[in-house]
Amino acid sequence: MATAIAHPNIALVKYWGKQSGSGNLPATPSVSITVAGLTTTTRVVAADRDSLRIDGQVRRDSKVNALFDAMQDAFELPPISIETRNDFPTGAGLASSASGFAALVTAIDGEFDLGLTPQERSAWSRRGSASAARSIFGGFATLASGDGTWTATELLAKDAWPLEVVIAVTAETPKPVSSSEGMERSRTTSPFYDAWCRSTEADFETACRAVAERDFGSLSEVAEHSCLKLHALMLSSRPALLYWNQATIKAIETVRRLREAGTPVFYTIDAGPQVKAVCAPGQGGGVAAVLARSPGVLRVARGGLGDGARIADDTRRRD
C-alpha cells in the first residue's frame, strides 16, 4: 500500500484549450503556484478488481479509468483500489483534479516501485488532467512545450519567493460545467479563441520574467489580465460559461480596494466562483481578515506555497 499527498496549484497564466489528438496536450503554456494548506491524500493498493472512492463515496470516473488503463498497459500493473480524500470541496474550482491526478500517479509509482522521475510522473499526470502536471512540482511551476514535447518544470523554489495565498470560498457546490467540457466549448464556439491562444505566449514570457525577477507588480498585472481574458473567453462561448456569482465580483472589488490602499495583492479565478488572492510575503493575515468580511464569502482558506506531490511515508519517498 502506498499513500501520496499533493496540493492543488493555481494558474497565474491560465491553460484553457487543448491541441487536437491524443495525450491531453494544452494549446497554450501556463504558469502556476502550488499551494500548501489544501491537500489531497490518495492511497493505492493492489486488489482483485479496480475501484475508486473519493471522499468516502464509490465513484466511476472515465478520466481515472483511462489513465489507469494506460498505466496498466505500460507497466503491466494488476487491478488497484484507490481511496482519495480532499480536505477541501471537490470539483468547485479549487483544482481538485490537479492535486488528485498528481497524488494518484505518485501513489501508483510508490505502490509498484516504478521508479518514475518527477518529469515522468508529471507527464502521466498530464494525461489525466493537464493542470495536474504542475502539481508534481512545488513553488512556481510551468507547463510549456520545449523540443516538441510538453513538460512541466519547477520555475522557482517556494522558499525563493514565499508568496502567500488566501482563497475566498463563495460556494461549496460542484461547478456546472467541467473544465474539459468548457474549454472544448470555448475552442469550438468562441470568436475570441484564436486571439486567446496567440496572446498567451507573451503572457507566459512576462510571467516567467516577473517570477525570475521577483517583480510582484508585473506578476500582478499579467496574472489579472490572464484571468480576465480567460473569463472573457468563457463568457463569449456558446452557451456562455459563467462561473462567477455575486460574491465573486464583490471579492474582486475587495482585492482591488486593498491594492489601492497599498497592500501588494492580486486576484485570480479559475473555472469556479472562488477568488484566490495572491499576496506578497507577510500579507496573508491582513488580506484574509478583509476577504473574510467581503459580502457573500463563506470562509477563507490560507496557505503558503507548497511542495510537489510526494509519498506520505518518508521511507518510500522518491523525489
Ligand code: DP6
Ligand atoms: C481554469 O487541467 O482541469 O484551472 O486537462 O481537461 O483536465 P483538463 O483540464 P484542467 O483545466 C484547468 C483549467 C484552469 C486553468 C489552469 O489550471 O491552468
